[in-house]
Amino acid sequence: MRSFTRRSLIAQGAVVHFRIALVLISVIPALVTLYLAGATSVSLDRIPYAGLLLALTYGVSPALGYVILSRYPRMAVRLRAYLQDMLHGELPERIALVKSEDDLSAIENSMNLILRKLKGDVATVSSANALLQEELVRVDKLRAIGTLAGGIAHEINTPLQIIRSHTEFTSAVLCQVLELVDQSPPGGAAGPADRRWRWAQNTLIDVTSAAQETEAAVERVAGIVTAMQSFASHGKSGTAVRMDLNATIMQALTITHNEWKHVVNVETDLAPDIPLVECYASDIKQGLTDLILNATRAVAERGDRSHKGVIQISTQLTGAAVTLQVRDTGVGIPQAIQNRIFDPFFTTREVGQGQGQALARLHSSIVNRHGGRIFFDSQNNQGTTFTIVLPLQRSTSP
Amino acid sequence: MRSSRACQILLVDDCPLILTCLRTGLRFKEAEWTLTFAEHPKRAIELVLRNHFDVVISDVGLPDMNGVELVQTIATISPVTACLLMSGTEPGAEGFPIDGAFRVLRKPFGLDELVREVDGAVVRHRRNVPEEAHCERL
Numbered sequence: 001m002r003s004f005t006r007r008s009l010i011a012q013g014a015v016v017h018f019r020i021a022l023v024l025i026s027v028i029p030a031l032v033t034l035y036l037a038g039a040t041s042v043s044l045d046r047i048p049y050a051g052l053l054l055a056l057t058y059g060v061s062p063a064l065g066y067v068i069l070s071r072y073p074r075m076a077v078r079l080r081a082y083l084q085d086m087l088h089g090e091l092p093e094r095i096a097l098v099k100s101e102d103d104l105s106a107i108e109n110s111m112n113l114i115l116r117k118l119k120g121d122v123a124t125v126s127s128a129n130a131l132l133q134e135e136l137v138r139v140d141k142l143r144a145i146g147t148l149a150g151g152i153a154h155e156i157n158t159p160l161q162i163i164r165s166h167t168e169f170t171s172a173v174l175c176q177v178l179e180l181v182d183q184s185p186p187g188g189a190a191g192p193a194d195r196r197w198r199w200a201q202n203t204l205i206d207v208t209s210a211a212q213e214t215e216a217a218v219e220r221v222a223g224i225v226t227a228m229q230s231f232a233s234h235g236k237s238g239t240a241v242r243m244d245l246n247a248t249i250m251q252a253l254t255i256t257h258n259e260w261k262h263v264v265n266v267e268t269d270l271a272p273d274i275p276l277v278e279c280y281a282s283d284i285k286q287g288l289t290d291l292i293l294n295a296t297r298a299v300a301e302r303g304d305r306s307h308k309g310v311i312q313i314s315t316q317l318t319g320a321a322v323t324l325q326v327r328d329t330g331v332g333i334p335q336a337i338q339n340r341i342f343d344p345f346f347t348t349r350e351v352g353q354g355q356g357q358a359l360a361r362l363h364s365s366i367v368n369r370h371g372g373r374i375f376f377d378s379q380n381n382q383g384t385t386f387t388i389v390l391p392l393q394r395s396t397s398p
Numbered sequence: 399m400r401s402s403r404a405c406q407i408l409l410v411d412d413c414p415l416i417l418t419c420l421r422t423g424l425r426f427k428e429a430e431w432t433l434t435f436a437e438h439p440k441r442a443i444e445l446v447l448r449n450h451f452d453v454v455i456s457d458v459g460l461p462d463m464n465g466v467e468l469v470q471t472i473a474t475i476s477p478v479t480a481c482l483l484m485s486g487t488e489p490g491a492e493g494f495p496i497d498g499a500f501r502v503l504r505k506p507f508g509l510d511e512l513v514r515e516v517d518g519a520v521v522r523h524r525r526n527v528p529e530e531a532h533c534e535r536l
């Protein structure tokens with residue numbers, strides 16, 4: 001579209017100038033010709049000369065005009081076209097005004113330098129923009145999922161309350177009844193009454209344990225729903241809250257349980273004495289989930305199905321900060337990519353498997369939003385340890 | 399004598415099945431607690447205006463007014479009553495304003511948890527609201 005416009009502009013300009021030149025250059029010889037032909041006293045023998053001259057004039061002058069005019073105006077027209085393109089936000093590869101000429105080629109070179117720099121800037125801005133867009137979409141999606149999850153949790157919790165109360169009641173009463181039955185065996189020898197009593201006793205034992213198992217299962221569901229709810233409650237992601245880090249770790253393990261249960265055994269070593277941490281809770285929750293999922297994948301990639309791997313998570317109070325470590329026995333991070341894993345969009349996973357965003361996001365949040373540190377240590381085929389040092393209080397300075 | 403009287407407890411929830419399961423589940427406290435039930439906050443306020451309650455336990459998501467508003471109202475019209483909230487929603491979520499004055503039982507809670515919270519609320523409330531207030535009321 002645009003290059004077509006530029007070309008047609010150049011063509012248009014050239015045609016206009018070409019016409020003027022034609023007129024100018026043709027007028028003089030034409031007059032001479034007319035004079036030679038003798039406007040007043042026509043002499044027939046002069047006509048061939050006049051014809052020759054006319055032919056020469058109209059044959060040569062266009063070529064002459066073209067040569068003279070090809071320099072200056074074409075350059076001006078091109079320049080104008082380039083500038084117009086650039087104003088429309090379309091940066092040409094490079095500009096070409098003339099073949100030589102010192103002043104002009106100096107201008108040309110400078111402009112090309114500016115162009116190159118501009119193009120670099122534009123590329124940076126647009127890739128940052130793309131990142132931002134994606135982040136916005138993600139935040140939007142998370143918010144929608146959060147609202148949904150919160151609503152679902154509420155809906156589930158009401159019937160769960162009913163189930164929980166009833167099973168607690170049932171198993172308590174069954175225990176009492178069982179005690180009663182135990183205490184009152186039918187007297188006399190083994191007969192039908194005795195068999196009925198035994199049947200009642202055995203059945204009661206089964207039903208009691210069924211009720212107790214139901215109770216345990218309900219408690220598990222309740223735990224999952226609570227974890228989901230607390231994870232989904234993004235709160236105001238723009239404000240820092242005081243968060244129980246150890247509890248959050250346990251919740252992250254609960255909601256990721258299905259991902260790692262066949263791959264690793266999880267060991268936790270959480271310091272009981274750590275105070276609440278002032279942080280952007282949704283960032284930390286998301287980051288913890290990502291670290292656990294990454295560790296799980298790293299172990300799975302080792303492909304040793306006969307041995308489960310291990311993920312160890314620990315917290316420790318270190319001065320005015322908490323040090324959190326996530327250690328895995330996975331494939332490790334190859335030396336060659338160690339300096340890139342925190343880059344946005346860096347991923348070694350197949351298309352559709354990973355976004356390469358998790359570590360970039362976490363790094364940016366820990367360093368920029370929390371004033372903390374994040375680093376890792378990795379041994380090929382031994383495993384990786386990610387360490388986060390999170391200040392208890394976010395510093396008030398900007 | 400207060401100690402010889404059964405503890406008067408009002409349970410408020412718009413879901414009747416919740417009230418039923420608590421009624422059955424708390425049967426083992428029959429000797430110490432007298433339970434009253436309300437499905438609507440207006441009914442709860444009526445009951446509090448006409449009767450003495452030691453404890454009110456209210457759900458948060460209720461028709462017409464939320465449970466937090468309900469217990470705030472009850473706390474003003476009956477200072478001797480200790481109030482607790484119960485909810486399947488996280489405090490701070492939509493429709494659940496946080497009021498630090500009231501403890502929250504997160505559904506699904508165990509019956510023993512409920513008993514502990516009620517006992518604790520009664521003790522705390524006695525300490526905070528002077529005995530004269532109780533006498534005045536009685």
Ligand SMILES: Nc1ncnc2c1ncn2[C@@H]1O[C@H](COP(=O)(O)OP(=O)(O)O)[C@@H](O)[C@H]1O
Pocket residue numbers: 290294295298328330331332333341346347348349353354355356357358359360384
């Ligand atoms: N625990 C780990 N062990 C080995 N490699 C890891 C680990 N965590 C991250 N990586 C590497 O870092 C890359 C970037 O991780 P991440 O930002 O989470 O994005 P994604 O998981 O979507 O690829 C991964 O593709 C992987 O190569």
Ligand SMILES: [Mg+2]
Pocket residue numbers: 290293294354358359
């Ligand atoms: Mg990842």
